[in-house]
Amino acid sequence: MLLTKSIASDLIDTLTSKTIDGIVHSVFDHACNIQLDRNRLVTLISPKLPNYPSAIKLDITEDQKLCSIGFKTGMKSVINKDEIKMPEVCISIKLTGARVWDSSPLFLRSNISEEMLNENIEKIRDLTLKCGEIEGVASILDGNTIDNNYKNFVINSVKRLAKGISDLDYKEITEASKRLIGLGPGLTPAADDFLLGILASLYYMGYYFGNNLENLKKIAGFIIYDLPGRTTFISEIMLRNGMKARFSEPIRDLMLAVIHNTSVQDKCINLLNIGGTSGSDCAAGIVFGGVLMAKVKILK
Amino acid sequence: MTKINELFQEELKIINIGLESFNENLKKQNIKTVQVDWKPPAGGNKKMLSLLDKLK
Amino acid sequence: MVLKYLIRENTYYDSVTLMIITREVKKIEGVKEVIVGMGTELNKELAGNLNLLASELQKITPNDFFISLDSIDDNIAKKAFAFVDELLSKKKEESEDYQPSTFESALKYMPDANLVLISLPGKYAAREVKNALLNDKHVMLFSDNVALEEEIDLKKLAKQRGLLMMGPDCGTAIINHVALAFANVIRKGPIGIVGASGTGIQEVTVMIDKLGSGISQAIGTGGRDLKAEVGGVMMIEGLKALQNDHLTEVIVLISKPPDKEVARKVLSILKEGEKPSVVYFAGGDPEVIKEYGSIPGLSLEDTAHKAAATAKGIPIEDFTGFTVNGIDKIIKGETKKLKETQRYIRGLYTGGTLCDEAMIILSDLIGDIYSNIPLKPEGKLFDINKSYRHSLIDLGDDEFTRGKPHPMIDPYVRQERILSEAKDKETAIILMDFVLGFGSNPDPAGEMVPYIRKVGEIAAKDGRHICMISSVCGTEEDPQNLIEQEKKLKEEGVIVMPSNAQAVRLAAAIVLSRRKIQ
Numbered sequence: 066m067l068l069t070k071s072i073a074s075d076l077i078d079t080l081t082s083k084t085i086d087g088i089v090h091s092v093f094d095h096a097c098n099i100q101l102d103r104n105r106l107v108t109l110i111s112p113k114l115p116n117y118p119s120a121i122k123l124d125i126t127e128d129q130k131l132c133s134i135g136f137k138t139g140m141k142s143v144i145n146k147d148e149i150k151m152p153e154v155c156i157s158i159k160l161t162g163a164r165v166w167d168s169s170p171l172f173l174r175s176n177i178s179e180e181m182l183n184e185n186i187e188k189i190r191d192l193t194l195k196c197g198e199i200e201g202v203a204s205i206l207d208g209n210t211i212d213n214n215y216k217n218f219v220i221n222s223v224k225r226l227a228k229g230i231s232d233l234d235y236k237e238i239t240e241a242s243k244r245l246i247g248l249g250p251g252l253t254p255a256a257d258d259f260l261l262g263i264l265a266s267l268y269y270m271g272y273y274f275g276n277n278l279e280n281l282k283k284i285a286g287f288i289i290y291d292l293p294g295r296t297t298f299i300s301e302i303m304l305r306n307g308m309k310a311r312f313s314e315p316i317r318d319l320m321l322a323v324i325h326n327t328s329v330q331d332k333c334i335n336l337l338n339i340g341g342t343s344g345s346d347c348a349a350g351i352v353f354g355g356v357l358m359a360k361v362k363i364l365k
Numbered sequence: 366m367t368k369i370n371e372l373f374q375e376e377l378k379i380i381n382i383g384l385e386s387f388n389e390n391l392k393k394q395n396i397k398t399v400q401v402d403w404k405p406p407a408g409g410n411k412k413m414l415s416l417l418d419k420l421k
Numbered sequence: 422m423v424l425k426y427l428i429r430e431n432t433y434y435d436s437v438t439l440m441i442i443t444r445e446v447k448k449i450e451g452v453k454e455v456i457v458g459m460g461t462e463l464n465k466e467l468a469g470n471l472n473l474l475a476s477e478l479q480k481i482t483p484n485d486f487f488i489s490l491d492s493i494d495d496n497i498a499k500k501a502f503a504f505v506d507e508l509l510s511k512k513k514e515e516s517e518d519y520q521p522s523t524f525e526s527a528l529k530y531m532p533d534a535n536l537v538l539i540s541l542p543g544k545y546a547a548r549e550v551k552n553a554l555l556n557d558k559h560v561m562l563f564s565d566n567v568a569l570e571e572e573i574d575l576k577k578l579a580k581q582r583g584l585l586m587m588g589p590d591c592g593t594a595i596i597n598h599v600a601l602a603f604a605n606v607i608r609k610g611p612i613g614i615v616g617a618s619g620t621g622i623q624e625v626t627v628m629i630d631k632l633g634s635g636i637s638q639a640i641g642t643g644g645r646d647l648k649a650e651v652g653g654v655m656m657i658e659g660l661k662a663l664q665n666d667h668l669t670e671v672i673v674l675i676s677k678p679p680d681k682e683v684a685r686k687v688l689s690i691l692k693e694g695e696k697p698s699v700v701y702f703a704g705g706d707p708e709v710i711k712e713y714g715s716i717p718g719l720s721l722e723d724t725a726h727k728a729a730a731t732a733k734g735i736p737i738e739d740f741t742g743f744t745v746n747g748i749d750k751i752i753k754g755e756t757k758k759l760k761e762t763q764r765y766i767r768g769l770y771t772g773g774t775l776c777d778e779a780m781i782i783l784s785d786l787i788g789d790i791y792s793n794i795p796l797k798p799e800g801k802l803f804d805i806n807k808s809y810r811h812s813l814i815d816l817g818d819d820e821f822t823r824g825k826p827h828p829m830i831d832p833y834v835r836q837e838r839i840l841s842e843a844k845d846k847e848t849a850i851i852l853m854d855f856v857l858g859f860g861s862n863p864d865p866a867g868e869m870v871p872y873i874r875k876v877g878e879i880a881a882k883d884g885r886h887i888c889m890i891s892s893v894c895g896t897e898e899d900p901q902n903l904i905e906q907e908k909k910l911k912e913e914g915v916i917v918m919p920s921n922a923q924a925v926r927l928a929a930a931i932v933l934s935r936r937k938i939q
Contacts, residue, residue: 091433247461341440383540402520
């Protein structure tokens with residue numbers, strides 16, 4: 066019987082007294098994804114990883130690999146609010162007694178100057194170019210020297226997306242995003258991580274400039290309007306959560322650091338270390354979205 | 366608290382550049398370590414090396 | 422132009438793997454273009470733009486993994502895919518072993534690293550150390566052949582940033598009970614050590630463990646730290662840290678003879694703290710140490726004894742005797758077995774400081790000692806490969822290790838040398854140190870056993886008996902296990918003493934006893 070350290074708050078509606086079936090979608094060293102249906106995912110994670118929306122953090126040692134516990138793709142799983150059972154391997158995970166990790170966004174008023182805010186965004190750009198993985202879409206941050214296939218493919222769509230948001234042209238936003246979703250290497254394609262970063266800046270920077278959260282949500286909705294079928298299941302869930310301003314701890318921490326001028330460098334490095342290019346692609350999106358929101362400020 | 370005293374409170378996490386046997390021994394002690402597959406920069410060319418350093 | 426692709430349906434690889442695959446495949450010579458990813462519409466479109474979209478790829482879904490590549494010929498393509506296959510299946514079993522190729526990429530992989538251990542050739546080492554320090558990481562520099570000026574600059578930088586820079590030529594450290602490079606597994610306890618000598622630290626920590634006490638930290642400073650030019654920088658930073666460490670109650674300093682000014686500087690800082698301290702400055706003046714309120718150690722073993730006693734709060738005495746029962750009997754017995762021609766001690770050492778300590782003790786007791794690292798210039802051996810009279814050899818010294826591994830790891834040089842000593846009719850006693858712990862040979866005693874036997878055979882041919890005396894520098898928790906190692910030696914008739922100092926004193930006692938007879 067395994068115990069649980071914490072459960073993301075957005076799973077509250079999923080984990081009820083009613084039992085639901087799921088199938089193990091994929092297993093990695095530190096994460097195991099269980100697909101419940103087309104729209105719902107539960108990820109079991111090791112304490113080695115930071116907190117994510119839709120994730121349940123197991124109470125195991127950091128070096129214990131999930132693939133060696135016995136989880137395997139295709140395995141049946143039975144879930145309710147008290148426990149998760151994998152009958153084929155007699156694994157049972159107790160959920161009661163676990164802490165709740167609040168995956169909802171933290172919008173707080175900030176007093177820092179715009180200048181400071183922009184400086185913080187630039188810090189992220191510098192760090193990403195210096196220490197990040199730029200083989201994905203993050204190369205877009207660099208003006209001249211780096212050239213790769215992804216950069217060339219996305220550059221126009223990214224420009225279109227910027228214009229769409231700036232003009233509040235919903236059609237432009239949807240069309241441009243359609244040319245980004247699913248592109249790039251990675252389990253969560255690079256451009257998806259990039260879009261996630263844009264969503265993070267849209268919400269947090271947007272809030273700083275006094276935008277109405279409902280308006281921001283509307284724009285977010287148009288960015289992922291044409292999502293279904295365009296990318297991997299995992300990435301879809303990630304973007305859906307992003308649309309609701311639900312981000313992983315490293316992303317949320319970085320945004321809070323930017324808005325409240327706390328340890329931007331440390332939080333940025335934490336983000337850059339996620340996955341292969343995922344962290345860097347997301348950071349690039351945060352920079353891009355940050356610069357955009359600083360220009361646009363209030364969305365009409 | 367100085368950085369050295371801070372180190373005394375932390376879990377050691379080591380980057381090993383050089384002899385692989387040192388890395389192996391650290392792993393045997395269950396220490397988190399990463400081995401750098403080091404090669405002389407600039408192909409070992411000293412002039413290139415000093416140029417590279419200036420660029421940093 | 423050869424197009425090859427690979428599809429794995431409904432298969433997911435973690436991002437780091439995919440990144441490594443992409444990177445590594447791109448590096449293969451002859452690969453013109455490659456695309457790696459999930460079968461999303463846009464990835465397929467991009468592949469199409471790059472002429473990498475084989476028709477089979479068109480059917481795949483976003484949840485299918487694919488690789489498509491263009492290479493100059495079929496062989497390259499095969500090679501690339503074999504490589505990919507290997508990486509993908511390796512992922513199933515072992516996910517570690519990603520070896521970044523630079524310090525920078527290692528830092529990305531492990532940003533919370535706190536210590537960098539560097540053992541590169543000397544001429545490249547300084548650069549990496551600087552990098553590490555500028556990134557706020559503590560450093561242990563095992564490499565030697567680093568210029569003195571570089572050492573001075575790097576230690577300045579380290580001090581400025583409040584970081585440890587242990588080295589150059591730092592072979593031993595134990596930080597947070599982790600054995601770094603050549604170090605033993607030592608019990609936890611209240612004694613904190615800063616040492617400018619690797620085997621010195623090893624012998625003292627091992628002795629502390631044997632006495633039932635333990636250590637908090639053992640910080641190495643590198644052999645040159647207490648020279649005038651370096652000024653004792655790291656020893657001072659280290660001892661200050663121990664003064665502020667709540668787990669350290671007693672501080673021990675170990676070094677070869679330091680520059681006098683530096684010694685005073687270090688001792689006065691030691692004095693400013695409130696914790697008792699024991700200081701071993703090999704061959705140094707105990708009075709100066711006492712002047713500053715510290716306790717002088719007369720040998721490595723004595724230093725350990727005094728530190729342990731201080732930690733326990735029991736009275737301190739000089740320890741210059743033996744802890745072995747029936748020592749007189751042993752001395753008498755061995756003396757009797759020696760023939761008239763046999764007069765001399767031959768020490769074959771792997772640990773430099775142990776060799777030094779042996780020379781200091783012996784020159785006091787029996788007179789001139791010759792060596793490749795003599796105490797006085799007159800004592801330098803004409804030919805380091807041929808012993809003369811009483812000779813103590815440091816087989817780990819540069820002249821012996823150029824192009825060869827250190828004798829603590831590879832016994833070859835000592836195995837050869839012991840046979841030539843055995844053939845010399847004037848050899849009475851062979852002294853050897855066996856250093857255990859991480860970094861050392863997995864079975865130092867076992868490696869010498871066949872040669873010890875051979876020594877016996879060679880000597881027996883002309884009716885000689887050669888007295889073999891050793892000490893094993895190790896603990897029961899070391900990978901080689903102290904008890905096992907001692908047992909192997911005892912079974913071959915080697916007299917195993919509990920410390921280097923006692924082994925040396927025994928050798929001296931036998932020589933003196935012989936002189937009395939003659």
